[in-house]
Amino acid sequence: MKAIGLRLVLRVAVIAVAFSATARAQERSAANVGGFEAKLEYCKTCHGLSGQGYLGYFPMPRLAGQQPDYIEAQLKAFIERRRTNPIMFNVAHVLSPSMISALANHFHHLNPAPFGGAPHGAVAQGKRIFEEGLPESNVPACSACHGTDAHGQREIPRLAGQLYPYMVGQLSGWSKQRGQGTAVDTSAIMAPTAHNLTRSQIEAVAAYVSDLR
Ligand code: HEC
Ligand code: HEC
The missing domain is CATH 1.10.760.10 (Cytochrome c-like domain)
Known part of the structure; x- marks a missing residue:
């Protein structure tokens, strides 16, 4: 059962990303954009x-x-x-x-050093969650979607260098803020993972990725 749930989540992610890929290669130049x-x-x-x-x-x-x-x-x-x-x-x-x-x-295209400042006590646990997930809690490896370097792809965000308190807040309050309204959007891909993490697991994985470049 658990394996099926996980595979489904990943399949939904792949489909969502494939849809969003259409026609996004248009120009993203700042030239000609007034103001x-x-x-x-x-x-x-x-x-x-x-x-x-x-x-x-x-x-x-x-x-x-x-x-x-x-x-x-x-x-x-x-x-x-x-x-x-x-x-x-x-x-x-x-x-x-x-x-x-x-x-x-x-x-x-900006590339400053990570903001830093996260507590370091649980970084090793966070690295393990990021790379391997928590099979017993139905949490997939974050790297499966966010990339082994945590740089993300398309509509899946970069997590490397993201601020620790911001990530803790997002992951612990996921469905209070995202996925509002009637249409299902990309936030649904992340929702089960956010819900299945405990507070201390959230803090561990957020501390780990917040220091990545
Ligand atoms: C099945 C693919 C998938 C997996 C696995 C996954 N994520 Fe995500 N994640 C996403 C998607 C898609 C989004 C964007 C959600 C949206 O559009 O609101 C996201 C968003 C996030 C955000 C919000 C970032 C921001 O800048 O606001 C955080 C934090 C996050 N994920 C952390 C994690 C962590 C930690 C793990 C592993 C425990 C994980 N994700 C596993 C797909 C995934
Ligand atoms: C007055 C402060 C303020 C200004 C000005 C502002 N932002 Fe934000 N922005 C925020 C806050 C606070 C959040 C986090 C919201 C949350 O908690 O979900 C945010 C979130 C975002 C996010 C989501 C990031 C993520 O990782 O999910 C994007 C994208 C963003 N802002 C882009 C912009 C852009 C582009 C501009 C300029 C046009 C801008 N912001 C101006 C305060 C600001």
Whole structure:
């Protein structure tokens, strides 16, 4: 039973990624997008001068090196309120599709060092979860989707260097924020995994990936 559940999750992931791959190779150039620099400056006030993330009242996630398809997909999810976040709804709903593409492309090419600062006690356990999963809890290896280097692919996000408190918050509150509304979206691929991790397992795996380059 467990093996079947796991295989199904992986198959759904592959299908979702294949669909999203269509026609995304369009130009993502900042040239010709009016107001690009000003908008970029605005993003950086929260997400850090080189997109490395920032610890404010809320943790601001790292965008540097992130997959452009993922950035675009999440901005659309904020706009359509499938991912409910009042700050990012306000930011995103005014962006044109070409601005979204240009910003996604820009952040993808930044490569600052990880923000750091995670507790290190459980890093070895986190590495094991990332590479092998937790078969007894029906948790697949994170690397199966996020890549062995944790750099992600297409709509599956990069986790390498992502801020520890941000990841802990996302994984522990997954379905409060994502997958809202009636349509099933890519957040459903990750939901069972997020639900099957305990708090201490979340902290361990988040600490491990937050230091990866
Ligand atoms: C006022 C602060 C603020 C500004 C300005 C801002 N963001 Fe955000 N952004 C956030 C916060 C906070 C989150 C995390 C939301 C959550 O908890 O889900 C976030 C999340 C995101 C995410 C999801 C990241 C992930 O890993 O899932 C993307 C993509 C994003 N922002 C892009 C942008 C872009 C592009 C701009 C500029 C147009 C921008 N943001 C401007 C605060 C901000
Ligand atoms: C079956 C494929 C799959 C597996 C296995 C998987 N993920 Fe994911 N993960 C995804 C997808 C797809 C998303 C994007 C979800 C969305 O669109 O909201 C995601 C998103 C995330 C996010 C949100 C990142 C951000 O920037 O907001 C975190 C954190 C995460 N996964 C951690 C993990 C961890 C830790 C594991 C292993 C215990 C894992 N994932 C295993 C597919 C997977």
